[in-house]
Amino acid sequence: MSAPIERHDTTARMSKIVQHNGVIYLCGQVGAGDTITEQTQDCLARVDALLEQAGSSREHILQATIWLADMSDFAAMNAVWDAWVPAGHAPARACGEAKLARTALKVEVIVTAAVK
Amino acid sequence: MSAPIERHDTTARMSKIVQHNGVIYLCGQVGAGDTITEQTQDCLARVDALLEQAGSSREHILQATIWLADMSDFAAMNAVWDAWVPAGHAPARACGEAKLARTALKVEVIVTAAVK
C-alpha cells in the first residue's frame, strides 16, 4: 500500500523536490543578493519555480519554516513575504533564528506543499 | 487527484491551521508569561485550542518541533511538556535552540497532527 516517491533535481546530497502521496517537500531555499530584501525575493522566486516544476503553486503551500541568520531581519523579511503570499492561501508558518550554511546567507525557507 | 486544502484563521502572513489529506499543520505557537514554565503552559494550551478547532486533539499529534531561545530552559520546558503529553500518545519530537521573533519569547512549538 505504499505510494510512489518522485524525486527531481537529485544529487548525492539532496533532491530539490520530493513528491509522495499528494504532498511536495522542497529542499531549503536560499536566495542571491546582498540584502535581506533581495535574498527573500530571490528565495521566494526559487520556491515559485520549484512549485511550478512540481505541479503546484504558492496557493498550495501547507507549511513553511523560515530561518533567519539574524532575527533583526524579521520585519524586512516579512515585508517581502506578506506581499508574496496569495490572499486567502497563507500557509502555517514558523520563524526562528539559525545561522545558515554560508555566512552570506540571511534567510532560508523550507516549504511543504500540496499538488494541484 | 488533489485533496482539498482547508485553512483557518488566515491572515496575509500565515494561517493558524492548515488541513490537507487528513493531516493538520499548525503555525508555530508561543505563549504569554514571564517564565519558561508559564510560557510553555500557555503555548500548549493554545495548541490544545487549535487542535480542538481543527477536529483533532493532543492524542493525535504526529510530530512536534520545539525551539528554545535558551537551551538552559530544557528541563523546565520538559517538566511541563511531559505532564501535558497523554500517556501512550507522545509524538515524534525534536528540540533545538533558536532565538525567536521577539526577545521575550522563550519557547515555540510547531505541531503536525492527524485528524480524529
Place this chain on the structure above:
Amino acid sequence: MSAPIERHDTTARMSKIVQHNGVIYLCGQVGAGDTITEQTQDCLARVDALLEQAGSSREHILQATIWLADMSDFAAMNAVWDAWVPAGHAPARACGEAKLARTALKVEVIVTAAVK
C-alpha cells in the same frame, strides 16, 4: 475517514517512531562519539535502525532537517551524509545551526520517510 496512528518506543516525552497514512516521522536523532564524523555516522546508523523497524529504509526518506551545533562542521557532516545517501534517493534537505539538548552533541537529524 481518519487513518490510524501507530507509535513505537513511546515514553512520556516522545515516540521514536510515529506512522500515519503511509508516512513515518522519526524523533530527532543524535549520535555518540567525540567528533562530528563519529556522531554523524552513529546518528545515521540509528536512523537506519529506526527506519528498518518502521518498515522503511534510507531509500524512502522524504525530508531531512539537519541541525549542527556549529556550522563549521558542515563539510565534515556532509562527507558522511553524502556517502550514506543511496544514489538516486536523496531526500529534500535543509541544514541550519542550532545548539542541541546537551553541549556534547554536534548534530541532530530529523527524518520524515515513506513506508515501503
